[in-house]
Amino acid sequence: MNAPVQNVLQLANVSRHFGGVPAVDDVSLDVPAGRITGLIGTNGAGKTTLVNLVMGLFHLSSGSVRLDGRDVSLVEAPDLARAGLARTFQNIRLIPNGTVLNNVLLGFQCRRRVGFWAEALALPGARAQEARDREAAMALLDRFEMTHLAQHRGTTLSYGHQRRIEMMRALAMQPRVLLLDEPVAGMNDTEAESLGRIFREVADTGVAVLLIEHNMRFVSATCSYLYVLAAGRMIAQGTPETVLQDPDVVAAYLGAEQ
Numbered sequence: 001m002n003a004p005v006q007n008v009l010q011l012a013n014v015s016r017h018f019g020g021v022p023a024v025d026d027v028s029l030d031v032p033a034g035r036i037t038g039l040i041g042t043n044g045a046g047k048t049t050l051v052n053l054v055m056g057l058f059h060l061s062s063g064s065v066r067l068d069g070r071d072v073s074l075v076e077a078p079d080l081a082r083a084g085l086a087r088t089f090q091n092i093r094l095i096p097n098g099t100v101l102n103n104v105l106l107g108f109q110c111r112r113r114v115g116f117w118a119e120a121l122a123l124p125g126a127r128a129q130e131a132r133d134r135e136a137a138m139a140l141l142d143r144f145e146m147t148h149l150a151q152h153r154g155t156t157l158s159y160g161h162q163r164r165i166e167m168m169r170a171l172a173m174q175p176r177v178l179l180l181d182e183p184v185a186g187m188n189d190t191e192a193e194s195l196g197r198i199f200r201e202v203a204d205t206g207v208a209v210l211l212i213e214h215n216m217r218f219v220s221a222t223c224s225y226l227y228v229l230a231a232g233r234m235i236a237q238g239t240p241e242t243v244l245q246d247p248d249v250v251a252a253y254l255g256a257e258q
């Protein structure tokens with residue numbers, strides 16, 4: 001018998017209105033541990049608004065967000081990150097002059113136990129922590145095949161590499177939930193496939209992954225379950241095979257192409 005699915009992130013009847021106009025309207029979705037769940041939708045469907053609601057950057061007009069069963073609807077973004085929610089951005093955000101290694105090390109700072117003064121005074125505990133972080137960061141670089149680029153400036157590297165740096169930084173936070181906001185935008189199929197393999201590896205370690213994407217082919221190949229947003233409402237959900245044949249989904253996407 002299969003083990004019961006553990007929903008790490010749960011949205012229940014979530015809405016957000018801007019000046020009375022609903023950007024996200026009565027949306028419910030579950031993101032289970034160890035799986036990649038997809039959220040798709042055409043331009044303006046409400047995907048980014050939903051991510052911002054989950055990350056505590058926008059307040060909910062109604063509904064609730066739960067993380068490991070705890071209601072986090074009113075929790076602010078930095079505390080959510082510490083509680084195990086990590087994300088990558090649609091527009092890559094790296095430290096302007098930071099090396100690849102420094103960008104990844106930044107992710108570890110969120111879960112540092114050593115205080116400011118210990119670090120400032122370079123106390124032994126802080127130095128030991130820093131050494132552990134560096135070692136873990138180098139292990140991530142190895143996994144993403146970027147060891148040779150550790151000392152390169154992140155912003156000078158290719159788009160695909162910059163996306164990988166973002167992923168590593170998010171994983172450095174050892175998240176329970178990883179939100180990936182259009183992670184393969186601008187990549188070719190080979191680059192996307194290799195990143196997709198990494199996403200599956202991450203999910204296999206028990207992380208609940210929510211993948212927000214435009215690239216339908218990538219989403220169907222990568223996700224075990226899909227949700228489809230259109231004009232702020234959830235119009236379909238299910239396995240990629242069933243969802244992509246759903247007449248409402250086909251109509252929403254064909255309408256968006258005109």
Ligand SMILES: Nc1ncnc2c1ncn2[C@@H]1O[C@H](COP(=O)(O)OP(=O)(O)OP(=O)(O)O)[C@@H](O)[C@H]1O
Nearest residue numbers: 018022023024041042043044045046047048049050
């Ligand atoms: N801060 C805001 N103020 C007013 N309206 C907003 C705001 N943010 C989003 N909206 C509106 O909410 C709707 C959903 O936008 P959102 O950016 O969430 O869609 P999306 O699915 O992420 O689109 P895209 O794929 O183009 O990024 C749009 O009609 C948008 O104009």
